[in-house]
Amino acid sequence: MQTLKAVLDAIADQPFHCVQQLRGRYVFPRFELNFIRMQGSPGANPASIAFVNIALADAKIPALFLQSADAKLAVADFLIRRFRSGIDRFAQQNRGKDGSGSFNTIALSQKMLRRDSVLLDDSTIQLRFSVSLPAKGRGGGVVDAEQAWIMLAHELTTIVDATFFYPHYDPQAQALLRQFVEVQQTRAEIIRFMQQHGLLVFIANGAKLPRHSGVDDRPTLDDSVKAFQAPATLQVTIPLPDGRSLSGMGIKQGITCITGGGYHGKSTLMQAILAGVYAHIPGDGREYVVTRDDAFFIRAEEGRSIRNVDISAFISDLPNGLKTTDFSSDNASGSTSQAAAIVEAIDSGSRLLLFDEDTCATNFLVRDELIKKILDAAQEPIKPLYATVRSLWQQHQVSMIFVVGGLGYFLQKADTCLLMEHYLCRDITDKVRDKLGPIAEDEMPLGDFAQSRCLAADNFNPAYTNLRLNKTLPKRIKDLRNAPKQLEYGMDLLNLEAVAQIAEAPQLLAIGYCLLALRTQFQQAGAKAKSLRFWIDWLESEIGEHGLEVLKADYPGYLSMPRKYELAAAINRMRSLKLIREG
DSSP: OHHHHHHHHHHTTSBGGGGGGGOEEEEOSSOEEEEEEOOSSTTOSSOEEEEEEEEHHHHTOOGGGGSSHHHHHHHHHHHHHHHHHHHHHHOOOSOSGGGOSEEEOOOOOSEEOOBSSEEEOSSEEEEEEEEEOOEESSTTOEEOHHHHHIIIIIIHHHHHHHHHOGGGSOHHHHHHHHHHHHHHHHHHHHHHHHHHHTEEEEEETTOOOOEEETTEEEEOOOTTOOOOOOOGGGEEEEEOTTSOEEEEEEEESSEEEEEOSTTSSHHHHHHHHHHTTSEEOTTSSOTTEEEOTTEEEEOOOTTOOEEEEOOTTTBOOOTTOOOSTTEEESSOOHHHHHHHHHHHHHHTTOOEEEEEGGGSOHHHHOOOHHHHHHSOGGGOOBOOGGGTHHHHHHHHOOEEEEEOSSOGGGGGGOSEEEEEETTEEEEOHHHHHHHHOSOOOOSSOOOOOOOOEEEOTTOOOOOEEETTTTEEESOOEEEETTEEEEEEETTEEEEOTTOTTOOSHHHHHHHHHHHHHHHHHHHHHOSSOOBHHHHHHHHHHHHHHHOGGGGOOSSTTOOBOOOHHHHHHHHHTOTTOOEEEOO
16 A cells, blocks of 8 residues: 555645656555556546455455356456445545546446456455546646545545455345345256246246336336236246245246237236346345247347348348348338348357347238238238247247237247236136237248358458548547447447347447457468358357457456347448358
8 A cells, every 4th residue: 555655645746747756556455456548638438447356364354255157256346336326425425626536337237248347266355446536737637646646545435345255244235145146046046946947938927027117127116916826727836955936937838929908018028038047136026037048039120130040931022123032121111021030040049039029020920811902912022020939939849939919920830829908917828829820831932041251351440530621549448438339340330229139338338349359360261161160150150169358358358248139130230241152
């Protein structure tokens, strides 16, 4: 600490860029502080990056909580949230010029994700955070060394003590850490049970699905919300290792339809299902809503870019002579975008597709009897999804879950039919079969849509040229703060608003560094071009083995891991994408 005090004294009242001299390692009584990236202007965004190291032996976190990868992920998630809470409790924020003089962490959602903000090994806990050192005075400002010392020697010390040292936790904090670990461990048991019994989704009895608002993923504060209760015909009971059991609804493989009147909970149920690919923090209400990992939400996306996708199984050659066996568009329609999204998702490895009628292109879903009387079949290039769902399941083992409120056609094709009524879930499969007859099989088998798209080696160039200033940057990877699902990568502006299962902004930034890692590997490999599926599987394996460090982010500590399906979706939406067709 005395070394830190000496450096601060030396740069006191000096031009602010002198904070660069703080880069390095400082030893405190119970932890180490390291500055690894320093910003030279007050209130800069992004701010300086620092990390603290704490000996695991000193933290005294129970060994039981560190015995598996799932448990370690839970502990890491708990620690970054506790550190964030410590900032809110103990630090005076924005104390200096231009909003300088603050601590911050990665943005956190309701999900427990693999992040690079907390790293755990056999001996050390490392937590990364940002710090904007305080400035004062006019113009560019000077270093406010007195306030910097208060921040680092007093506030940070208090935050670290409250965050990492288990014996310092009050009983509520100790219980909460145990709950984080138990959520992950129980979720792992649920996943094992689902795999053994062919289940797509499990929703525990007592789950609370409604959210605070359309832009706030926290649980609703409405006390009148009904907890989920499984229909008796679909209830399963999962034994847990400690002798307890967990009961809830299990949705089996195949075709499932969720129907009901408006405002009765159909889309709320679907939102919980699509979010169930991630673990949720204790108190979220969806802790034990688990969806098979490969689930992907499909929607219409007018105006998106499509490159060399075979959508001929769903859409035949178009009137303008455009071939759909190798379809590309810079301004896709609702139907072509949805057809491409299905093929791309299957190509990336997904075998569970989720649909909500409200976000689909109606003409891609069905053709009703009245329109058939008006339009000759030869005039309609679209083969509606309704006509192919059974073939997708039977020929390609692609399960689907649909939310339908006005399209009863899909009930004719469903293995399982659910009714949401006043937020209560009922199994109406037998009623549907009585009213509509047996399951209607597809009249014609689905055509083949096997992909042969390989990524060209010159993809994912991160260089950015400012045409107005005639200036080129070697790398530009930037998430847009006012557009949380848009990413600037090189000269590409990636709009991922339609990729529903991106849970938090740091996943978007991680996608950018995934693209950069892939480009680096392309250049090093120098071998035959390989498929998109090959590369996303390769990168997933590398990160699984070595962690997010393989992405070599400019600002470590600010990445959350997306699934490979979101990475594939981002690649497929790049307007600069270059593909090579095999054969």
